[in-house]
Amino acid sequence: MKSWVKYINDYKSYLKIERGLSVNSVTNYAFDMQKLTDYLTDNSINVSPVNITDDTLQQFIYDVSSQGLSARSRARLISGLKSFFNFLVFEDYRKDMPMELIEVPKIGRKLPDTLSTAEIDSLIAAINLSTAEGERNRAILETLYSCGLRVSELVTLRLSDLFFDEGFIKITGKGNKQRFVPIGSFTQKYIDLYTTTIRPHLNINKGHEDTLFLNRWGRGLTRAMVFTIIKQLAVKINLQKSISPHTFRHSFATHLLENGADLRSIQLMLGHESITTTEIYVHLDRKFLNIVLNKYHPRKN
Incomplete structure (x- = not known):
């Protein structure tokens, strides 16, 4: 499998440098290839990326699918494999595209x-503000909801990214693309409270001096830590929904739309490359769309 390692490493470099994908995205693509190489090893199939056939790939997808892989996960796996073999063709490592006739299963868009x-409000009210972590957690949830951040953007947010006088924070999103997101005085207040009363008392580790949100040991939070904070609060208020940090981002976009914001503005704040990604939020309030039509269309009466 040595040849696979070389090609996959080249592919990862291509994703990172040429396509500008984030570390997380590159890792996910590499994970798809790891599934394939594990399958080949387990079944004693000795082929290289250059000479593997569409029959072998089709059998791999069939065998993986028979183990209970959902249509959505199967579609993601096929998409990852197509990306890899497109790369091989693009770089002239092979002449044909073995994934060409393999269809991606049709799946409904997950809302x-x-x-x-x-x-x-209930989740934030359930935070125990008598602890240092509580003050930090309130600032975290207010920031997630008020600015519509991805959790990866939240945990990498720095003190030097805060431009409160101008009413903005600088966000480094997917592919290291930067954008400025407006932040209201309400959220600024809670971040200021955390940075002036809690953060100065931490023994901050070297390399984390500029990291905004820290754990009790003075290091940056992980995405899993933020996920756990939110899950525990959901249990505390007996919330009958499965939520994550991303739920706050969805809610941010939905509430803006429901209150009259245009999709282009929401797209810029979320950092979506394409407005079609933002359009997923349109489904959430059909009554709102009727109001927009009746208010703005010249033939509304």
Whole structure:
């Protein structure tokens, strides 16, 4: 399998340098290839990326699918494999595209879960503010919801990214693309409270001096830590929804749309490369669309 390692490493470099994908995205693509190489090893199939056939790939997908892989996961796996073999063709490592006749299963678009403003208020109200972590957690949830951040963007947010006088924070998103997101005075207040009363008392580790949100040991939070904070609060208020940090991002976009914001503005704040990604939020309130039509269309009467 040595040849696979070489090609996969070249592919990862291509994804990172040429396509500008984030570390997480590159890792996910590499994971797809790891599934394939494990399958080949387990079945004693000795082929290289250059000479593997569409029959072998089709059998791999069939065998993996028979183990209970969902249509959505199967579609993601096929998409990852197509990306890899497209790369091989692009770089002239092979002449043909073995994934050409393999169809991606049709799946419905997964609609995001959202929280009502009352549910968000309840989650924040359940935070124990008598602890240092509580003050930090309130600032975290307010920032997630008020700015619509991805959890990866939140945990990498720095003190030097805060431009409160101008009313913005600088976000480094997917592919290291940067954008400025507006931040309201309400959220600024809770971040200021954390940075002036809690953060100065931490023994901050070297390399984390500029990291905004820290754990009790003075290091940056992980995405899993933020996920756990939110899950525990959901249990505490007996919230009958499966939520994650991303739920706050969905709720941010949904509530903006429901209150009259245009999709282009929401797209810029979320950092979506394409507005079609943002359009997923349109489904969430059909009554809102009727209001927009009746308010703005010249033939509304």
